[in-house]
Amino acid sequence: MRSRLRYDFGFGLFLPVLVLALSACGSSSSSSGMPGIPGMSPGGQSTSGSGSPPAGAARTVTLTLSDFKITSSQTAFVSGTTYHFVVTNSSKSTTSHEVMAMKPLNGDHTDMGGMDKMALFSIDQSKLAPGQTRTIDYTFTSAAAATQLEFACHVGSHYQLGMRLPITVATK
């Protein structure tokens, strides 16, 4: 009897530690490109019957920023799906680039602060010097599906030079 009590106590301690470890893992920004833990889904909900891919299996999208063009392995997206964007500045010069997912700008040039507010997500040029790679996970909402969107670089006159790539978001 005494040994069984000790066992219950030990197990009760172990669970919260496991939960803490999992949530710490999930909230970390994944700039290190740490691979996911196979077979572990956040919250541990059952995925039966939904027919969707297993939780945590984000689709990887490769984005390349060059002088002066944006290419992406994928330009058609679906709302509610998490995408793991791997963004590389492949500039052969010393030019930093940025990427912003936002509505196309039609001539009216707002300040950077305004554009930052408009962007669904962005990676600043200070993090994308030539040769650098950054990652960001993003899930488009169904509201994004109703709007015109593009990946754009608004550093200097890069946008005017062609650094824009229209994308589409379909409702799941």
Ligand SMILES: [Cu+2]
């Ligand atoms: Cu640029």
